[in-house]
Amino acid sequence: xxxxxVLVDHVDGAVRKPTLExxxxxxxxxxxxxxxxxxxxxxxxxxxxxxGAVKVLAADAPEFADYLVVPKVDAxxxxxxxxxxxxxxVASSAEGKEIAAxxxxxxxxxxxxxxxxxxxxxxxxxxxxxxFAAAFTTKSRVSQGTPVITVKPNSAPVESAxxxxxxxxxxxxxxxxxxxxxxxxxxxxxxxxRPDLTEAxxxxxxxxxxxxxxxxxxxxxxxDSLGAAVGASRAAVDAGWYPHSNQVGQTGKQVSPQLYIANxxxxxIQHRAGMQTSKTIVAxxxxxxAPIFDLVDYGVVGDLFQVVPQLTEEVTARKG
Numbered sequence: 239x240x241x242x243x244v245l246v247d248h249v250d251g252a253v254r255k256p257t258l259e260x261x262x263x264x265x266x267x268x269x270x271x272x273x274x275x276x277x278x279x280x281x282x283x284x285x286x287x288x289x290g291a292v293k294v295l296a297a298d299a300p301e302f303a304d305y306l307v308v309p310k311v312d313a314x315x316x317x318x319x320x321x322x323x324x325x326x327x328v329a330s331s332a333e334g335k336e337i338a339a340x341x342x343x344x345x346x347x348x349x350x351x352x353x354x355x356x357x358x359x360x361x362x363x364x365x366x367x368x369x370f371a372a373a374f375t376t377k378s379r380v381s382q383g384t385p386v387i388t389v390k391p392n393s394a395p396v397e398s399a400x401x402x403x404x405x406x407x408x409x410x411x412x413x414x415x416x417x418x419x420x421x422x423x424x425x426x427x428x429x430x431x432r433p434d435l436t437e438a439x440x441x442x443x444x445x446x447x448x449x450x451x452x453x454x455x456x457x458x459x460x461x462d463s464l465g466a467a468v469g470a471s472r473a474a475v476d477a478g479w480y481p482h483s484n485q486v487g488q489t490g491k492q493v494s495p496q497l498y499i500a501n502x503x504x505x506x507i508q509h510r511a512g513m514q515t516s517k518t519i520v521a522x523x524x525x526x527x528a529p530i531f532d533l534v535d536y537g538v539v540g541d542l543f544q545v546v547p548q549l550t551e552e553v554t555a556r557k558g
Contacts, residue, residue, distance in 0.1 A: 240324035242268040243317055245310075245337065246286065246294075247329045251278020253285045255437050256329040258396040260389060261289045263356040265399060267363045268324045271295060272403075273317045275310055276302045279405060287403020289396065295320070295408040306419040307333060311340040313410045318345060320408065323384060325363050327356075330388040331436070338388045347383025354393045354494060354515055363387065372514035390515070391437045392494040427483075435467045435484060440497045441513070443469035443486055444479075447502020447523065447542055451479040456546050457501055463553040469493065469513075471503045487512035501542045505530025522546060 242264040247254045257272075264270035272291040274282050279296035286294055295317050301309035314337065318326065326341065328334040330352050342349035355366035364379050365387055379385070435441065442464065444457040454468075461468045470480035472487050486493055488511035498516035503509060505521070505528055513519070514533065521530045522538045522545045531537045538545050 240268040241271045241292070241321050243314070243321060243323045243326045244270050244272050244291070245314060245326070245328045245334070246272050246274045246282060247331070247334065248274065248276070248278060248282055250276075251281030253282050254329075255396065256331075256389070256391040258285075258289045259391065259394040260327045260329060261286070261291060261399075262394045262397045263389060264325075264327055265290050266356060267358045270401075271317075271321055271323065273314060273408070275313050283403050283405050287401055288398055290399040290401050291403045292401045293404045293406055296405055297408040297410045299410065299412075301412055301416055304421055305417050306421060307336050307340070308416045308418065309410075309412055310337050311344070312412050312416055313408065314341050315344055316410045317408055318384070325385040325387060328386070328388045330390045335388050338386050342383075342386040345383055345386075347386055348380035349386045349388075350378055350380060351388045352492070353387050353389045356387065356389065356394075368515045372511050390492065390494050392439065392496070430468075432461065433465070433467045435469060435486070436491055436493055438467035438493070439495050440464050440466035440499075441469050441486070441493050441495045441516070442466045442499045442501070443471065443503060443513075444474055444501050444542075445471035445503030445509070446473040446477075448474060448479065449502075451477075453543075454480055456543060456550075460499070460501075460546050460550045460553070463550050463557070464497075466497075466499075467493075467495075471509050472506075500530055500534075501546055503530055504528045505533060 244260045247257045261270045269292045272286045272294045274296045328338040350365045353365035442461040469486040470484045475485045487509045492512045494515040496517045498519045500521045519534045520536045521534045522542045526539045
């Protein structure tokens, strides 16, 4: 089978879940070849092999940590030249999409971003996308060059499929623009102990109906009982009730969890664009005419301050 490049998203060798999902999708269209950039390849290799990587192309250099994006593009281009893949898959993070776009430009290929599914086709991989603020679902394929495709987290299951996972060193020559933008400082994000919003299997969000920052503890309590991430609507973020980093929507983060619970959120198109591809959607809102109810699998018409604490108690009791 043809080989498919998968860019590994990791933290010092700790492979993040979206990469394992990409390996699942890559196996549908070829033999996955993981590209690991930076420290920790020896740590990551067994995990990548367990999930289907036939080999791991590894490169480590200070440029990957000290400069933005371009060194990784140089390395991915080197992997592309070495493998001549059938496709290149990258996770749909902000950085991932920039890397993918730059690579597509360099190799003269088309690009598909924010795919939510991938399948083999007669003329190359076929990607499913949710487009125009999630109002339509489309199927697309790249018609020129090698497809470069970014995939949203939670779009595929993580499946074990042991393969060789042989580690090979990747020779990389950095271009003149690789050191054009230097990282001068880093500030660690304060940990809440909750999963990353874009990767979480369950997301619990609050909106205008939460009616204040002090009331978000109700949303957080439900999220913590479910092991979920906490999201917020644009109205809640604009009011200063919750950080922008937790905003779900067209101008925030796009999520696609197994379960999305919207509390006190009307369901404006801006918010729907960020969560409409969730597998199961539940809404709690006291307005029976709220647009969110046109979208949900399960809806509760009621006061969230009565409904959500009862739900939290029930979840906690069943877990106990």
